[in-house]
Amino acid sequence: MHKPITKAQEARLAFYRNKGKIHARATAGKFNRLRWTMVWLTQIVFYGTCWLNWETNGVTRQAVLLDIAHEKFYLFGLVLWPQDALLMAFGLILAATALFFVTAIAGRLFCGFACPQTVYTAIFAWIEARVEGDHLARLKLDQSPLSARKLGLKAIKHGLWLLFAAWTAITFVGYFTPIRELLPAVPAGRLGPWESFWLIFYAAFTYVQAGLAREAVCQHMCPYSRFQGVMFDPDTRNVAYDPARGEPRNSRRQAGSSGDCVDCGICVQVCPTGIDIRDGLQYQCINCGLCIDACDQVMDKIGAPRGLIRFMSEREVGGATPTRGWIGRPRVAAYAALLLVFSLLAGWALAERSLLLVDVLRDRGALHRETADGTIENAYTLKLMNLDENRRSFTVDVSGPANIGIVGEREFTVEAGSIRPVSLTVAVPADSGASGIQPIQFRVWDQDRPASSVLEKSSFVLP
Ligand code: SF4
Ligand code: SF4
Numbered sequence: 001m002h003k004p005i006t007k008a009q010e011a012r013l014a015f016y017r018n019k020g021k022i023h024a025r026a027t028a029g030k031f032n033r034l035r036w037t038m039v040w041l042t043q044i045v046f047y048g049t050c051w052l053n054w055e056t057n058g059v060t061r062q063a064v065l066l067d068i069a070h071e072k073f074y075l076f077g078l079v080l081w082p083q084d085a086l087l088m089a090f091g092l093i094l095a096a097t098a099l100f101f102v103t104a105i106a107g108r109l110f111c112g113f114a115c116p117q118t119v120y121t122a123i124f125a126w127i128e129a130r131v132e133g134d135h136l137a138r139l140k141l142d143q144s145p146l147s148a149r150k151l152g153l154k155a156i157k158h159g160l161w162l163l164f165a166a167w168t169a170i171t172f173v174g175y176f177t178p179i180r181e182l183l184p185a186v187p188a189g190r191l192g193p194w195e196s197f198w199l200i201f202y203a204a205f206t207y208v209q210a211g212l213a214r215e216a217v218c219q220h221m222c223p224y225s226r227f228q229g230v231m232f233d234p235d236t237r238n239v240a241y242d243p244a245r246g247e248p249r250n251s252r253r254q255a256g257s258s259g260d261c262v263d264c265g266i267c268v269q270v271c272p273t274g275i276d277i278r279d280g281l282q283y284q285c286i287n288c289g290l291c292i293d294a295c296d297q298v299m300d301k302i303g304a305p306r307g308l309i310r311f312m313s314e315r316e317v318g319g320a321t322p323t324r325g326w327i328g329r330p331r332v333a334a335y336a337a338l339l340l341v342f343s344l345l346a347g348w349a350l351a352e353r354s355l356l357l358v359d360v361l362r363d364r365g366a367l368h369r370e371t372a373d374g375t376i377e378n379a380y381t382l383k384l385m386n387l388d389e390n391r392r393s394f395t396v397d398v399s400g401p402a403n404i405g406i407v408g409e410r411e412f413t414v415e416a417g418s419i420r421p422v423s424l425t426v427a428v429p430a431d432s433g434a435s436g437i438q439p440i441q442f443r444v445w446d447q448d449r450p451a452s453s454v455l456e457k458s459s460f461v462l463p
Helices: 007-017 030-049 082-106 109-113 116-132 135-143 148-173 179-188 193-213 215-221 223-231 290-302 330-351
Strands: 053-056 059-062 064-067 072-075 078-080 237-241 309-313 356-362 375-386 392-399 405-407 411-414 418-429 437-446 449-461
Touching (some): 030 109, 030 116, 059 064, 082 237, 082 330, 109 116, 116 135, 116 148, 116 193, 116 215, 148 193, 215 223, 356 437, 356 449, 375 437, 375 449, 392 405, 392 418, 411 418
Antiparallel strands (some): 053 059, 072 078, 392 411, 392 437, 405 418
16 A cells, blocks of 8 residues: 655655656666667667668669659669559558557557657757756756846757757758758758748747657647557556555655655656656556666665566566466467568568559540551550669550551650650451450560560450
């Protein structure tokens, strides 16, 4: 049973919880190191990837670019078109299933270490601490009357935040407009309306979310925090306080009469979302582990074993033996199976992806025409889409009624990543024996890769 909290303790906790913005106390330890490793890793990838180039057929382009104007998504050597929507859908489903799988095993690890909200809040809080000082200095500054010093510090902090937000926005837009063209265009004012809108919107979004809203996003705005509990089972490991070991908590640690919790409140002070993990699992907890780091230091000081707060399952908190493996954990097994299925489907979609798409349109002007030598002709337009990054040459064949054939040119070259409409005339001898509407089939094949051909059905009209 929890010991009732005293007025002094309540006042101390309220100091951190109810003074408006949460100023979390800094802590050190393995989870803090892991958090900063993830900050560096994610930011190196985000700010660095848009500067990578990719060379193909002597042409250099940005390696990762969402070229909306030309409806292409460049991903290093892969170029995705709107026709690859299925592959992209599998990719997104795969990412969501992987997130569910990790959540079922280890709770909100994504929230604590990889979510952009967490990462940018950590960066903005770091800038704030460099300008205004530690958590106590920041609290005092917030509560002090307006002065030149306070105004100066706030102006520097917000200025640095805005600079960082602006750089983040330029990087973000640099994934849609080549960043080497975008960067000189910003000071020169040579931006299009959409680029200007997204630069301002994304800079403002970063500044408000990471600088001003912070934990409020996790607590009140993030839908994932609300439904993550659905993915948990009794063996999901979350950051939890061990009440069997910690209670009854006692700041004086009377020999033989108290648990290991000395009620110092440091686990609350370091919490970026301002909660008390000793109250049990709460949706506001992002599993960042900073309270573990803080409490481990307290345990070291009082000579008690570490791990009063640790990653534990609901079953372990209740004193039961955790389930071993996935047997008996149907939710985890189901997510693992879905992960496997969608990985296979994505692999299949990638392997089966055709770099040639063909659209056949019948000439609507005339159903058919008869030539002087008694041949019946139909006219078609074939749209040849070359999704490859190389120029390719294609040959067109047709099959259908006896002696059907193409009149004139049937070999066409299509430039890399472009669409070429070609006109075709198909002829059938009048004495072929067929009449009315006959099904026909076009076969288009790459002269360098005859095995990979595309078949398209159409119809041929005879008298
Ligand atoms: S840091 Fe540990 S000892 Fe201190 S209040 Fe929290 S759980 Fe108790
Ligand atoms: S309770 Fe602990 S793990 Fe949860 S958000 Fe707070 S510091 Fe992070």
